[in-house]
Amino acid sequence: MILMNNPGDKEVLRLLKQRMESVSQVEETVKEIIRRVKEEGDRALEEFLKRFEKHPVGIENLRVTEKEISEAQVEEEFVETIKIVIEDLKEFHRRQEERSFFFTTKGGSFLGEMVVPLESVGIYVPGGKVPYFSTLLMCAVPAIVAGVERIAVTTPPNENGGISPYILKTCEILGLKEIYRMGGAHAVAALTYGTETVKPVDKIVGPGGVFVTLAKKHVYGDVGIDSIAGPSEIAIVTDGSADLDLIAADFLSQAEHDENAMSVVITTSKEVFEKLPQVIERHLEALPEERRKTARISTENFGTIILTDSLKRAFEISNLIAPEHLEVLVENPFESLGYIKNAGSVFLGKYTCESVGDYGAGPNHVLPTFRSARFSSGLRVSDFTKKIFITHLSEEDFRRKGELYSKMARWEGFEAHARAIDIRREKL
Known part of the structure; x- marks a missing residue:
């Protein structure tokens, strides 16, 4: 497990880069x-x-x-x-x-x-x-x-x-x-x-x-x-108000998926930072053998606990990671929404573990990983449709705007485009 005390952005990005490189050897x-x-x-x-x-x-x-x-x-x-x-x-x-x-x-x-x-x-x-x-x-x-x-x-x-x-x-x-x-x-x-x-x-x-x-x-x-989409990811932001057993269980809910899964806890609590590793170990031992083996490798390689000095900084690090799943286990989780810029799916409050999202609460669980939540979203209905533009220009609008389009074509250097418009203008 990796422990990071008030890391800078470069340290966090270095950790993420190592994980990405680990899954690109069979290309x-x-x-x-x-x-x-x-x-x-x-x-x-x-x-x-x-x-x-x-x-x-x-x-x-x-x-x-x-x-x-x-x-x-x-x-x-x-x-x-x-x-x-x-x-x-x-x-x-x-x-x-x-x-x-x-x-x-x-x-x-x-x-x-x-x-x-x-x-x-x-x-x-x-x-x-x-x-x-x-x-x-x-x-x-x-x-x-x-x-x-x-x-x-x-x-x-x-x-x-x-x-x-x-x-x-x-x-x-x-x-x-x-x-x-x-x-x-x-x-x-x-x-x-x-x-x-x-x-x-x-x-x-x-x-x-x-x-x-x-x-x-x-x-x-x-x-x-x-x-x-790569191996599973979870980031848990906590201010120390959540039970350690709860945090440990959620941490391992993604670690058991894949040896390359990444579980990160970002906390403002020194107590969480110091005590959570032992609690995670206790929960690891309670898993069935096959799940335990996978979760242990994932935890050893990519399990990370980060101590920060403020919730604002905690969410800055979370936004840098752009996690697939983001759990917000703080006293007033809804007040934290304004901090969140990058995440595939957000889970607010102690009753909303990532598992409920996996099994049908409503939002989709096919989500961006490897920091792609910076620019993409989870699977949705629009992913199964396409949009076809329809244009029918009236004679009135063509008379009024045709010359503008012809000029624009020539400014770009496309004479044939301009001529396609001009021929129609000549026949008006």
Whole structure:
């Protein structure tokens, strides 16, 4: 664990830079996977399925059948829970919907903007050790609210070549039928360029490991992406008014995700600074072995406790980090909102741990990481739409403004642009 007493900005940035560098060591491998899937289609995809998946999936059983979906067995309580969460998520995301608009100018021109849903979206659902059905919900609900017609889901198979029944049942409840058992960079490449078996999509959303993150980075432009989301992050700002057990539990809620996850506590309390490491250690020991191992590595490498002399400085450091998740555990959390400039999602007060955001309080949990919250936002309905501008210039407005546009074109040096306008002016 890293302890920092009143660090300067350069010290904080140095810590963040080390973390970014730790996840960029497989870039050349990712590029080669993408190139081969793009050029060779199913032949390369099948090779990577056998090389990288836990179970050597073949092209012939890459897509999950409707029978497998319908036969997925889960607790009835799970079904009822998911239905409740879907409605809560829809209630929040419907408020994000944007409307087309049109208007007529005084001169009779018709102008506007059409909001149109994307035709197809691929959702990457992380797999492996745990079934991330919550991520499936977070990606699918805003796409459904936006009106996307085709939603393809891809997720890594387990050791038996199957998909978690929790993932399959969630897909069934959401009405999603196109599901592929593949993960990693080859899945991103297949959804981007298509193969003989996989139809390409217009945009890929959803977080993943380092291979997925770098693959999305390299296919961007050939396909849309939500963001280049890396391992989980949490920053907790506290003035010492919150219980240490509560802070420690929240600290580890992200550390257990990934060995490269980052958990940071920024406090004005010397008591928190001095005592929290021991409390975190006690909570670490209480975790199941597999989660404990991951959380310990994450805590040792990127777990950080920072002591500052004021809440203002605490939020300055938080804004510098631009964390994926920001918890505000202070006496008057709403008064702190004015300090917050950079964060993916903010959680106010002692009852609002980051976990409630992960599992459906309302706001999306697919969020920017690696300081990209400085310029980007969490997944939302508008990520699944595009805006098409509409222009119909009236003769009156053309008579009044055509000469202005012609002059502007010549000032920029584009004679053909100007002539396209002038020819129309001559024929008036």
